[in-house]
Amino acid sequence: MGEIKGDRTAIQKSIPGPRSIFGAQMNMVRFYRNPLVYSRWLYQTYGNVVALGSSKKPSHVFAFGPELNKQILTDPDRFGASDSLVKIPRDTVLGRMYFNNLLLMTGEKHRQHRRLMQPAFHRQQIRAYCEDMVQLTHRISDSWQGQAEVELNHEMKKLTQYIAVKTLFGLYNEAELERMGKLIDGLTKSLVFATAAPINLPGTPYRRALRIAEQLNHHIRSMITKKRAETDATDVLASLVQARDEDGSFLTDDELVGHAFTLYVAGHETTANALTWSIFLLSQHPDILSDLLEELDGALGGSDPTLEKLASLTLLDSVIKESLRLLPPAGIGVRITADTCELGGYEIPKGTNVYFSQMVTHRLPDLYDEPDRFKPQRWSTMKRTPFEYLPFSAGEHMCIGWNFATQEMKVVLAILLQRYRFSAVHNAKISPNLMMRPVHGMPMHVVPQDRQFQRVPVRGTIHRWIDF
Ligand code: HEM
Incomplete structure (x- = not known):
């Protein structure tokens, strides 16, 4: 003992x-x-x-x-990373992708990888992602015009997926965004079962995960080769490719593929769920929404947010903090x-x-x-x-993307709330699961912003989480 x-x-x-x-x-x-x-x-x-x-x-x-x-x-030597439930063999393409993951690293190796990855999340770098966030939010929300109802969680996932693929890999073209998103989503879905039972037989989730991992590995590696040749790329992968530690050490290709994959997985669904609940909570609290719209109007007057303007939006900051307090995507x-x-x-x-x-x-x-x-x-x-x-944990493993996620939420909310009024579908069943995914979806009416805020009653287990 x-x-x-x-x-x-x-x-x-x-x-x-x-x-x-x-x-x-x-x-x-x-x-x-x-x-x-x-x-x-x-x-x-x-x-x-x-x-x-x-x-x-x-x-x-x-x-x-x-x-x-x-x-x-604060005591990682006693309370270490838990990968005891993951049975994937480490020497497969899937194993290398899965275990080259900050959350599963410890000690000096973890510290070194964090140091190498940190520049991609510096304030200056995040500034460069702001423009992508603005453009993609418009692109997704343009498609809602004329639609009476949207499934908000689905739309937020699509948006955060586009933002992740663009900012991580520099991809903007719709077909490329879709392809990458589909591959990674397919892999994460198969992984849920494959990690517990890695049975390599035709038709099993593990075999499917292996096949997708091979395609994804090939695809990310070809992007890494391109990034090595580019000097002006500002995406996360380019920053990881260029990163050097004080002693000259750098991330290997396997490590780059693993980090790119886990950054995408860790970042997009959490942020999509957080955005979904922020909009829902505001729609259920018309007075707060009205005050927020006033703040947005005063600072932006209908224009797109910039990093400087976002800094002055104190109520928006408080809304995000409060929503992450009550319904934390990593609870x-x-x-x-x-x-x-x-x-x-x-x-x-x-x-x-x-x-x-x-x-x-x-x-x-x-x-x-x-x-x-x-x-x-x-x-x-x-x-x-x-x-x-x-909400972003604390200590050595605190979320490396907390600043990125907070900015993303601010940009998306500032644009969407100025453009549209969201109201819950009457008596819709709204029930979060442990990861804060609304299990029956989040059906919402969406109309051009007219400030006719009104609370609409909903059903579901959300009433166990929030005292309205
Ligand atoms: C609202 C959105 C997000 C929430 C609530 C969230 C939450 C968290 C939490 C709680 C942890 C630590 C888990 C632990 O201590 O066991 C974590 C770690 C991590 N997150 Fe996030 N996250 C979000 C967005 C993002 C984004 C946008 C990225 C990347 C672009 C990201 C990348 C990561 C990575 C790589 C780690 C592992 C850090 C390490 O082990 O050193 N997350 N996140």
Whole structure:
């Protein structure tokens, strides 16, 4: 057993939590079905450290609250990256693509790769992406003219996918955007099953994932060759290709392919879901939407946003913060214990999956008054530490794209809200899942902005998340 931090006598071995004759998996199913209600119940019933399954040798432990978030996220030697569920062989094209991924790297290797990738996300570089974001938002929203209803989540996914492909690879042509998007989407869909059961037989998700990974690998490699020859490209891949560490080291082709793939996967659906909920929450709060439109009018007067103008839009910033507080697209994170260790007064065995919960932290009444209400104005005076408010996580693995995503959300919202009025379809079923995907979609009426804001009632499990 490894060395345990803290006062040994006070450390308890038996961790409280619900027991089920079906083991931890049944409780995990309950969690996935109803993430917020279930994890709040765990916290309120058992306290800030909760074991699912056996109390002394649990496979899953939930840890709640800022103090434990800090302990988990600032001690990567004890709480490391969790890839225990991923069974893909590393020496395949798919394995190389999947494991060359910042989230699964640790220690010096992780720090070096982050250093090499950081320039692609510097403020100056993000400025260059702003114009792409503006143009693509217009391109997608032009197509809504004359349509009475859109499925907003689908449209936001299309938009963030276009923005990701353009800013990552420099592709703009519609056919190229579609092709790349289709390949990556096909791979991520097959991966859901392929990571747990890599069975290489015809017709299996793993075989399909391998086939798409080969095509994608080939396609990204040919782009890397082109980027090496270009000197004026401003996309993320070009920046990664040119990156050199102080000792002259650089990213290999396998690493470049892996990072390009994971940047796309990590970035586009999260941002699409965040945008979908921001628009939905505003449509349900006409007074806040009206104030926001006034702010946009004053600063932009119908024109497109620039980085300088975005900086003055304080209510827009608060709306995004509040929406990410209530409905965070990454509402839970996981680490695996590298050795037996102490957490919140309990002994956690080596190899345990430890979950930290943005979702519960963001709704602690001690930190947020009326925690279930959408109140963007709270952010005009309120400051929270990185462990009290963490939609982009905290510590070494904090989202490398947080600035990119925040700017993208600001640009897209500033344009769409000035152009259109969105209102929910009457009695539509609106239900977020754990990743904040609205599982029945987000049907919305969209008309040219006329400021006739009105709250439309909806059904669904959203009422368990938001107190309207
Ligand atoms: C609203 C949008 C987004 C949200 C809510 C989000 C959230 C997160 C969170 C919570 C983590 C850390 C997970 C952990 O600690 O286990 C993370 C990591 C990461 N994100 Fe994001 N993300 C967003 C957008 C983006 C974008 C746009 C990109 C890239 C363009 C991106 C790329 C990454 C990468 C590469 C990591 C791994 C960082 C590391 O391990 O060092 N994300 N993101």
